[in-house]
Amino acid sequence: MHHNLPLDCPIRIVSLKVTDVRFPTSEGSHGSDAIHPDPDYSAAYVELTTSEAGLKGCGSAFTLGRGTEVIAKNIESLKHYVEDKKLESIVNNFRNFYHALVNDGQMRWLGPEKGVLHMACSAILNAIWDLWAKVAGKPVWKLLSDMRPQQLVDLIDFTYISDYLTPDEALQILAEDGKENDREGYLNANGYPAYTTSAGWLGYSEQTIREQHALLSSQGFDKFKVKVGQNLESDRARLRLLRELCGPQGVLMTDANQRWSVPEAVAWMRQLAEFQPYWIEEPTSPDDMLGHRAVRDALQPLGVRVATGEMCQNKVLFKQFFQAAALDVCQIDACRLASVNEVLPVLLMAAKAGVPVCPHAGGLGLCEYVQHYIMFDYIRVSRSLQDRMCEYSSHLHEHFVHPVRMKNGAYLPPEDAGFNTEMLATSVEQAEFKK
Numbered sequence: 355m356h357h358n359l360p361l362d363c364p365i366r367i368v369s370l371k372v373t374d375v376r377f378p379t380s381e382g383s384h385g386s387d388a389i390h391p392d393p394d395y396s397a398a399y400v401e402l403t404t405s406e407a408g409l410k411g412c413g414s415a416f417t418l419g420r421g422t423e424v425i426a427k428n429i430e431s432l433k434h435y436v437e438d439k440k441l442e443s444i445v446n447n448f449r450n451f452y453h454a455l456v457n458d459g460q461m462r463w464l465g466p467e468k469g470v471l472h473m474a475c476s477a478i479l480n481a482i483w484d485l486w487a488k489v490a491g492k493p494v495w496k497l498l499s500d501m502r503p504q505q506l507v508d509l510i511d512f513t514y515i516s517d518y519l520t521p522d523e524a525l526q527i528l529a530e531d532g533k534e535n536d537r538e539g540y541l542n543a544n545g546y547p548a549y550t551t552s553a554g555w556l557g558y559s560e561q562t563i564r565e566q567h568a569l570l571s572s573q574g575f576d577k578f579k580v581k582v583g584q585n586l587e588s589d590r591a592r593l594r595l596l597r598e599l600c601g602p603q604g605v606l607m608t609d610a611n612q613r614w615s616v617p618e619a620v621a622w623m624r625q626l627a628e629f630q631p632y633w634i635e636e637p638t639s640p641d642d643m644l645g646h647r648a649v650r651d652a653l654q655p656l657g658v659r660v661a662t663g664e665m666c667q668n669k670v671l672f673k674q675f676f677q678a679a680a681l682d683v684c685q686i687d688a689c690r691l692a693s694v695n696e697v698l699p700v701l702l703m704a705a706k707a708g709v710p711v712c713p714h715a716g717g718l719g720l721c722e723y724v725q726h727y728i729m730f731d732y733i734r735v736s737r738s739l740q741d742r743m744c745e746y747s748s749h750l751h752e753h754f755v756h757p758v759r760m761k762n763g764a765y766l767p768p769e770d771a772g773f774n775t776e777m778l779a780t781s782v783e784q785a786e787f788k789k
């Protein structure tokens with residue numbers, strides 16, 4: 355593998371520090387849905403200090419408040435994978451490093467590759483990617499977009515997925531096509547299309563929905579997601595309101611956050627179909643592939659797609675969702691999948707399956723992460739914007755050193771080196787949860 359860092363002296367990771375940060379978003383019902391009535395947007399926030407003064411890698415796992423300390427503890431148990439290691443030795447053998455980390459012989463019993471432990475791995479890997487991109491002097495999407503196909507394939511651990519995607523197939527998908535389509539230029543000029551959830555949280559009053567809709571449409575948004583699943587009459591009222599506000603051309607999505615059984619999902623969505631929802635997100639358990647498939651089959655005649663993925667535990671489950679044709683829209687989550695090394699194969703499997711990827715981004719820092727994935731997906735993987743849009747929520751960006759930049763309801767490609775995930779020191783200090 356030849357990533358070859360442009361370094362004179364190798365950079366060593368000196369220490370890993372993890373902080374439990376929590377913001378009281380539930381006070382304003384921001385982020386609320388049918389199954390999470392009081393989310394406090396939080397994170398286990400990792401900082402890797404290095405032998406280079408002032409240079410650090412920052413990453414996180416997004417959480418909802420209580421329980422963040424559990425992920426933080428898991429991260430501490432994995433410290434020795436990075437402390438006193440050279441960055442070069444990690445990224446030049448990234449596939450092996452990744453495999454060793456997510457398969458730690460003792461910790462693995464708590465997973466494998468799922469739940470708290472996998473999110474802990476994600477936070478650590480996210481911080482390594484931030485560090486690598488900073489050292490390379492590029493934003494992560496650009497670091498990836500500039501890699502040769504083989505370099506990208508070398509980042510991927512094909513364990514448990516090679517029956518669906520082989521390294522050769524991955525190479526073929528990534529093989530550079532002519533530069534005649536200037537997709538990077540397109541993104542710089544127009545940005546990547548987004549939709550927003552910030553007018554549709556379940557706990558918002560009619561007045562808040564109206565105010566948020568007015569504000570967000572003045573910022574150029576014309577696609578809105580509405581939380582559903584708690585009360586049918588209230589769902590119908592809120593969808594009617596947003597349909598009125600958006601007009602017949604506006605795009606409306608619905609999100610049930612796993613609230614229903616399969617038959618309930620179908621019956622409930624039949625009652626909402628007249629408002630023409632573009633998709634229903636997480637209609638049932640995130641682990642129930644065949645259930646999703648049944649909902650998809652039942653709703654197809656109504657023109658309602660099935661979206662899922664924010665709680666899809668790993669690349670193996672995503673593989674099965676593709677194999678079972680159980681989803682129309684793939685919603686990767688940047689802190690549940692274990693960073694770039696696992697998002698990459700999911701993007702590639704989605705491309706093989708012909709499924710658009712529309713990342714999940716309601717949460718702390720998720721917009722900052724996923725913008726890198728959509729830019730890269732457009733430039734090197736799917737090479738398409740057809741049926742694609744990335745979630746945007748407007749909360750807590752002010753706590754980041756380099757927050758997302760939006761223009762006319764679209765994400766502009768990030769320009770700063772790194773993963774845009776470094777938080778302001780003052781914010782970390784203020785939001786640190788003290789027991």
Ligand SMILES: C[C@H](O)[C@@H](O)[C@@H](O)[C@H](O)C(=O)O
Binds near residue numbers: 611
């Ligand atoms: C608790 C969270 O805000 C979720 O409601 C949120 O991530 C949501 O599912 C989304 O799709 O944005």
Ligand SMILES: [Mg+2]
Binds near residue numbers: 609635636
């Ligand atoms: Mg959702």
